[in-house]
Amino acid sequence: MTIEITMPRLSDTMEVGTILHWHVDVGDEVSSGDILADIETDKATMELQTFDDGKVVSLVVNEGEQVNVGTTIATLTGDIPAGGEAPLEELVQTSVPENSEVKSSASVTASKTEHLGSRVSPVARRLAEEHRIDLGTVTGSGPSGRIIKRDILQLVDTKTETTAAATTTQSSVVAGQVSTAAQPIKPLAPTAPWQEDKVVPLSNMRQIIATRLVESKQTIPHYQVTMSFDMDPLLEMRATLNEQLASSGVKLSVNDFLVRCCALAMSSNPEFNASFGGDCILYHGPVNVGIAVAVPEERGGGLVVATIRNADTKSLRSISQESQYLSNKARTSGLSPDEMGDTTFTISNLGMFGVEHFTAIINPPNSAILAVGAAIEKPVIRNGELAVGNEMSATLSLDHRVIDGAMAAMYLKTLKELMENPASLLV
Amino acid sequence: MSVATASRVIEFREALREAMSEEMRNDKRVFLLGEEVAQYDGAYKVSKGMLEEFGPRRIIDTPISESGFSGMAIGAAMRGLRPIVEFMSWSFSLVAADPILNNAAKMLYMSGGQFGCPIVFRGNDGAGGQLASTHSWCVESLYANVPGLKMAIPYDPYDAKGLLKTAIQDDNPVFFLESERLLSTTGHVPEEEYTIPFGKALIRREGRDCTIISFGRPLHFCEEAAAELAKEGIDCEIIDGRTIRPLDIDTMVQSVQKTNACVVVDQSWSFASVGSEIASQIHSICFDELDNFVHRVHSDDVPTPYAQNLEQAYLPNARKICEAVRAATYNA
Numbered sequence: 180m181t182i183e184i185t186m187p188r189l190s191d192t193m194e195v196g197t198i199l200h201w202h203v204d205v206g207d208e209v210s211s212g213d214i215l216a217d218i219e220t221d222k223a224t225m226e227l228q229t230f231d232d233g234k235v236v237s238l239v240v241n242e243g244e245q246v247n248v249g250t251t252i253a254t255l256t257g258d259i260p261a262g263g264e265a266p267l268e269e270l271v272q273t274s275v276p277e278n279s280e281v282k283s284s285a286s287v288t289a290s291k292t293e294h295l296g297s298r299v300s301p302v303a304r305r306l307a308e309e310h311r312i313d314l315g316t317v318t319g320s321g322p323s324g325r326i327i328k329r330d331i332l333q334l335v336d337t338k339t340e341t342t343a344a345a346t347t348t349q350s351s352v353v354a355g356q357v358s359t360a361a362q363p364i365k366p367l368a369p370t371a372p373w374q375e376d377k378v379v380p381l382s383n384m385r386q387i388i389a390t391r392l393v394e395s396k397q398t399i400p401h402y403q404v405t406m407s408f409d410m411d412p413l414l415e416m417r418a419t420l421n422e423q424l425a426s427s428g429v430k431l432s433v434n435d436f437l438v439r440c441c442a443l444a445m446s447s448n449p450e451f452n453a454s455f456g457g458d459c460i461l462y463h464g465p466v467n468v469g470i471a472v473a474v475p476e477e478r479g480g481g482l483v484v485a486t487i488r489n490a491d492t493k494s495l496r497s498i499s500q501e502s503q504y505l506s507n508k509a510r511t512s513g514l515s516p517d518e519m520g521d522t523t524f525t526i527s528n529l530g531m532f533g534v535e536h537f538t539a540i541i542n543p544p545n546s547a548i549l550a551v552g553a554a555i556e557k558p559v560i561r562n563g564e565l566a567v568g569n570e571m572s573a574t575l576s577l578d579h580r581v582i583d584g585a586m587a588a589m590y591l592k593t594l595k596e597l598m599e600n601p602a603s604l605l606v
Numbered sequence: 607m608s609v610a611t612a613s614r615v616i617e618f619r620e621a622l623r624e625a626m627s628e629e630m631r632n633d634k635r636v637f638l639l640g641e642e643v644a645q646y647d648g649a650y651k652v653s654k655g656m657l658e659e660f661g662p663r664r665i666i667d668t669p670i671s672e673s674g675f676s677g678m679a680i681g682a683a684m685r686g687l688r689p690i691v692e693f694m695s696w697s698f699s700l701v702a703a704d705p706i707l708n709n710a711a712k713m714l715y716m717s718g719g720q721f722g723c724p725i726v727f728r729g730n731d732g733a734g735g736q737l738a739s740t741h742s743w744c745v746e747s748l749y750a751n752v753p754g755l756k757m758a759i760p761y762d763p764y765d766a767k768g769l770l771k772t773a774i775q776d777d778n779p780v781f782f783l784e785s786e787r788l789l790s791t792t793g794h795v796p797e798e799e800y801t802i803p804f805g806k807a808l809i810r811r812e813g814r815d816c817t818i819i820s821f822g823r824p825l826h827f828c829e830e831a832a833a834e835l836a837k838e839g840i841d842c843e844i845i846d847g848r849t850i851r852p853l854d855i856d857t858m859v860q861s862v863q864k865t866n867a868c869v870v871v872d873q874s875w876s877f878a879s880v881g882s883e884i885a886s887q888i889h890s891i892c893f894d895e896l897d898n899f900v901h902r903v904h905s906d907d908v909p910t911p912y913a914q915n916l917e918q919a920y921l922p923n924a925r926k927i928c929e930a931v932r933a934a935t936y937n938a
Contacts, residue, residue: 300897302894305894305895321936327936329936
């Protein structure tokens with residue numbers, strides 16, 4: 180009996196995976212629990228175990244190759260016959276699996292093979308690979324139905340049109356790597372040898388950023404609401420707490436206060452802890468606040484969102500510890516799917532870079548994201564008098580399908596009360 | 607300088623003459639021989655006035671005996687001179703096939719490097735207009751098959767001068783293929799000396815949809831075709847190979863990688879031709895970049911007809927090139 184190993188779905192958002200390394204070779208005998216391969220997903224690198232005993236018959240996907248979830252990546256023979264290996268013919272003939280789930284992936288493979296046999300011009304085949312177009316879905320306009328360059332480019336154009344309204348933040352995506360790439364780009368003619376353009380293929384991380392944020396900006400009706408916060412009381416309390424807790428190694432950041440404030444405000448404004456479900460709105464039980472963390476260039480760049488689970492029930496101290504641990508891990512070794520899944524709200528803070536104000540793109544399936552600027556010393560009116568104070572501006576991006584403007588205002592009002600009366604955060 | 611930008615305009619034949627005269631002034635070893643090149647100023651007036659300037663020892667009228675004077679020139683080249691042999695027509699070189707192919711092209715190899723053969727054979731190649739089947743030879747495919755020789759085909763007066771000077775300076779036998787139909791055409795040619803390197807093709811027209819590769823006179827038909835096709839929205843890139851040996855396949859491949867479609871226009875017959883060689887190389891080097899097989903336009907596979915209308919229909923012409931480009935780009 181032949182067992183087909185398919186690319187597993189290792190996270191909610193995973194659509195493709197890359198085989199980084201095979202731990203087995205053709206001919207190796209494996210038993211349940213053995214590690215077959217390292218697989219890079221959109222979020223992390225994970226080990227693939229076998230659940231069956233058997234012998235590796237083929238490794239279909241090469242190291243470094245990326246395939247869709249469900250694609251066959253290797254085959255095993257189950258039940259190694261007592262007399263030795265099963266004859267090759269038998270292995271081939273018995274490749275129809277019994278289990279229906281496997282069957283569906285097998286039929287995908289079969290139809291793919293069929294397209295490989297159809298008429299496709301060489302460059303059309305290459306372009307289809309680049310733009311991730313399944314040749315089976317393309318009607319050829321060349322002689323005898325040959326699929327030609329024009330057929331592929333028309334499909335790419337159609338995609339481009341549908342993404343024409345897409346956010347400009349994606350405009351620099353390298354053409355051909357991601358189906359959501361806005362337009363084909365071509366290098367500029369260099370006027371000097373050191374000015375030559377460089378093509379850098381997208382990392383997995385950048386591909387997922389490109390795909391998910393275009394999807395977010397295109398499908399979610401975004402709007403923004405901004406409010407300013409008097410930061411003097413909070414900064415004062417933070418200084419006091421940090422001074423008193425210095426001996427226990429606690430150093431609270433403004434962001435730690437923000438996480439707690441946002442989480443508490445979410446408890447009293449449940450739409451902010453909800454997801455749009457097409458024909459329903461899903462109100463989440465747990466309040467999980469995500470923090471956007473920039474990944475350093477030497478680790479491939481990009482950003483991840485670390486999850487502070489049940490942030491509404493956690494003290495400032497534990498939020499601070501958890502957030503420091505996760506940010507460090509994200510920047511050094513990377514987060515596990517568990518450490519970055521299931522957020523219900525996201526905070527993106529560029530205050531530490533001196534940014535005054537910006538807007539963020541919602542991180543689906545969240546309904547809102549808070550873009551936070553720096554607390555800046557400026558002239559303010561306090562009790563009818565001109566004074567010098569610290570003000571911080573924060574901008575919510577909202578999914579209008581879930582949250583209306585008045586609700587956003589209510590949330591910011593709650594947030595403002597918490598931020599400006601920080602003593603309540605201690606209990 | 608890679609294209610004509612000078613202000614002076616002269617005829618193609620004058621550009622050829624200027625190249626020869628400049629090289630003869632620069633190098634005493636260079637001389638010209640052929641039928642009617644001296645007293646008659648050349649059958650096509652290419653060598654007009656050269657006898658007067660260089661005298662009968664360096665501008666030599668020969669008997670009507672291509673085999674004889676080619677062989678004589680090859681001997682002179684082996685002994686250190688640098689002859690230019692004018693064939694009134696390359697059609698007549700066929701009787702000299704043994705010396706030019708068996709001796710000139712192979713001498714360096716056969717003598718173990720002792721004797722080179724720095725010689726230029728030049729003359730009219732291709733249909734001159736109702737010269738009928740024996741006098742309308744396109745020898746490029748026939749002769750390019752032989753290792754050891756170089757072959758250049760100029761497109762305009764600028765290239766005629768620059769390429770011919772390179773040919774005369776080259777230490778190998780160079781087959782220099784002119785066209786009777788282009789001799790009276792004019793173009794910008796600098797008065798100063800310049801050479802054009804062998805093995806460097808030139809993009810005559812930039813385009814994105816289809817690469818057209820050709821040499822010499824048919825390039826003019828390619829330009830007509832490209833203008834016609836532009837009206838249909840097909841944007842052609844025209845590459846002038848300039849020399850067949852050495853062949854600048856890299857420039858051709860780069861263009862095909864951009865356009866994904868290619869038509870080769872070669873005025874010789876299609877069977878075992880320069881066109882089939884280029885097509886084969888493109889197929890093997892950039893197969894994955896092709897949207898269609900390389901299409902070819904040649905003279906029809908019959909002896910050249912005498913009748914004017916039939917000759918026109920027989921040669922590669924703009925209509926045939928348009929049809930080939932449409933087919934190659936799936937616009938047929």
